[in-house]
Amino acid sequence: MMISLFMTVLALLQPAIEITDVQDRPNDAGDGLHIYLATPEDTDNFLSYVIYRKEVNQPDNCWQPVMVELFPITGEFIVDGYDPDYLIEPGVEYMFRPATVTISGDTLMGEVFVSPVVSRGEYFNTSEISVFIAGMLFILMIFYYFGKAQKGQQMYLRPIAGIEAIDEAIGRATEMGKPILYVPGLSTISDVATIASLTILGRVARKVAEYQTTLMVPNCDPIVYTVATETVKQAYLEAGRPDAYNEDSVFFMTTSQFAFVAGVNGIMMRERPATNFYLGMFWAESLLLAETGSLTGAIQIAGTDAVTQLPFFITTCDYTLIGEELYAASAYLGREPRQLGAVKGQDACKAIVMALIALGAILSLVYMITGNDSFMFLREMLVSGGAG
């Protein structure tokens, strides 16, 4: 018993980790602090450490363990404020106390450290300047070509087989007297692919209204369902056939991924649509949907920006819109000057990106030959965000 008491006392006399400084985290909303720790030379006996925090004017029973981390400590500092249960409030003065937990289970309390700074938010995130500049440049390019298109300048768009086949696919369904199935992906409305898909849905629905074909649009997301309903209704109105619009043509199924697939596959096998569109964001269900559609003998047009799903669509569908072809599809279908201008503007942005890649490659070649790393300034600018 004496030996164990002696060992405990010895353990408690060991130096523990201490807080040496606390600094405001730069470029944030005032919700983070950097905590600098001093670690003893020998940490072999240490298992983990706990950081306790309380507001300066709170009583002593308000200490809260806001961070529990394992040894070893990596990095120059640790960040406090990432845990949503223990948020840092801007402008509040905090004090901290570290505790070190040894392998034998003892807790070594460190000294209380009053933060010399309070957390403050910044209006501008200087580490994102490169994003800001690139964003402004891209927006300017798009508006430039947008203006040119509005002035009546003719814009050439190269043919894309998948887009040209849309009208043919709708015509086929009309001739066969069978319905058209349109799946706008399984993602939310915030996904660019979903928005592109809904724009195409508008064009498809207008054609469907003109040809008086049956359209089925199953949805996986309730908000996408709402927007899809409005889109199809509007398309029927624009086609001059509001009376032909069927409230049941756009319907919500379920938010569960594989339950949705089971439902859509069942529809495909029972209703036997002549044309299937899968345009939007897809995950593991892509092959299940497209394979079933292929079994029914339907003509299938797919389009997504999900790189992992595109191979499945390419192997099972008649036509596949790859990535940006999906975004450009609405401009192709509508041929409106503004949308054509936007496509041209995006091409100009791609040209800038290509030029930068080529320049970066040349500069890195010069760096390899000369060994002078100042030639890597372009890459450094992108890494640091232009903040120096």
Added chain:
Amino acid sequence: MYETIGIWVGAFFTLAIYSFLYKENPIYRLAEHLVVGISLGYTMAITYDITLKPRLIEPLLSGNHWILLVPAVLGILYITRFIPGIAWLSRYPIAFLMGTAMGVSFPLTLKTDVLRQLEAAMQPFYMSGMPWHEIFGNIVMIFGTLAALIYFFFSKPHKGLFFGTGSKIGIWVIMLGFGATFGFTVMGRISLLIGRIQYLLGDWLHLIE
């Protein structure tokens, strides 16, 4: 007892779904309707339990977070769709959500899909001591990226040395990438199938350990 029933139910519905491989049949239809219905009901309960209750109802009842009334009202506006006279009100939350989503995703997409890609393409493709396959990989990456970008030029005809040959190389690079992705993903799917077969032969029939 309950565990055994659960295993039998799981096995029945697994086979019911697999019966689709033969053809669409009433057993598959039963499984399909059950899975759709149960998933929807379950999602509603979960949404209430992990979103509405802890993030809206409880904070509002505590009387401290009145700002939450704004999203609450926006959410309620969705339901106006069911009242024809004021159904137009449901467009406000949709417009708010779409606008916010676009605003938030634009810089994020620009950063992750454009600037980080640029940064990766600007790596020095040769360093002393670098193995030859890594140097080759880096060169392929730079030229492959450029060629793939040429393929996605929509406002120029894919003719001539730069756009014609470039886009042809680009589509080859894209297809090679897709081939690799296809193989990788199929491996993942096969492991899912193995898991299901293990469930049927192990948990259900006890034919394997």
